[in-house]
Amino acid sequence: PDWEIVEVDGEEQLKRTFKLKNFAQAQAFTNRVGDLAEEVDHHPVIVLEYGKVTVHWWSHEIHGLHKNDFIMAARTDEAFNA
């Protein structure tokens, strides 16, 4: 499934779950997303588990979604497909 908009504690977030082959690959993808986040100083929540990574993007400052979150979602997809 693609990105969906979910509401968490009253704030809209972009959320997508990525399937990976095992834990090591999920950890490696977590690091790729983390490195992207550090590059732009905008940080998601990343849930790392066996064979699966779930990424949440939103903008704490505005308690919801900003254009940047959609850009980061697209860059996360690129990192996944790279």
Add this chain to the structure above:
Amino acid sequence: PDWEIVEVDGEEQLKRTFKLKNFAQAQAFTNRVGDLAEEVDHHPVIVLEYGKVTVHWWSHEIHGLHKNDFIMAARTDEAFNA
């Protein structure tokens, strides 16, 4: 706060949130815990976010807690304090 036992989807889990200084340090700690998990082939859920890492240990196979989970919780603490 220390480890607490929480129930998620009807299964008991050990859960603890660790405070870190920023995202990069949270990511580094996530990797330390991930590496521990790979060593023993027992995998937690790790929630990585800015300045914070939440770790959940439980045994999927038995739908709950096994001695190993308590051992891994202790090793997670050691990794945090190292």
